Amino acid sequence: MPTFRKIAAEAIGTFCLVFAGTGAIIINDISDGTVSHVGVALTFGMIVMAMIYAIGDISGAHINPAVTIAFRVAGRFETRDVLPYIGAQIAGGLLASLTLWFLFPSHPTLGSTVPVGPWQQSFILEFVLTAILMFVILRVSSGSQETGIMAGAAIGMTVGLEAMFAGPICGASMNPVRSLAPAIVSGTFTHLWIYLIATTLGAIFAVALNRLVRRDDIEQ
DSSP states (O other): OOOHHHHHHHHHHHHHHHHHHHHHHHHHHHTTSSSHHHHHHHHHHHHHHHHHHHHTTTTOOOOSHHHHHHHHHTTOSOHHHHHHHHHHHHHHHHHHHHHHHHHOTTOSSTTOOOOSSOHHHHHHHHHHHHHHHHHHHHHHOBTTBOOSTTHHHHHHHHHHHHHHHHHHHHOOOOSHHHHHHHHHHHTOOTTHHHHHHHHHHHHHHHHHHHHHHSOTTSOO
16 A cells, blocks of 8 residues: 555645646636637646655656556556545546635636547546657656656646647547546536546557557667
8 A cells, every 4th residue: 555645745735736737727718818729738737746745755756647547558557546646636637626606706617628529539638648648658667656856847847838739629628536536526527538548548559559669678
């Protein structure tokens, strides 16, 4: 079982991600676009980068169930640690959405991800976006630890750029908890399954991509 420090780090990191990211969406909505779409995308990217630097050396800063599952598939993470990590991530995300609901009770979706256009379009986008993100994570991480001087910047920039161009269509979730938490608290369940399944499958697919390019003599 992972230590309490690791579980706490994952819960705190995911809380910060959901609070800042979906909070930016909510505040943008109620302030007539003051934050802007670009601002929302940058918020997601910067909070991910900040959490990697803050807790990467403690828990690996997964803050994303799809990442945790993909690390397990890649053989970089213990099976017994998967459920505790995901439980901590869900708890942190739910607490963040509950906090935002307390602050902004009249907001209808609390930053939930809902497809704009055909659901198939958003499913494919979320699959590809998450695959790209996880591929970057696998390439810059050591084991299941997202550490190093440039790892946080690379991963955070990937989140930000993907949210920048794909957010208006699919929400650019790339993270089951980022979508699940506001959906549960706000009761917005429209096509929620896309953001649970496509993101997880995309992250797992990235493991295969990584195996195509890694050196055979070392695990990267």
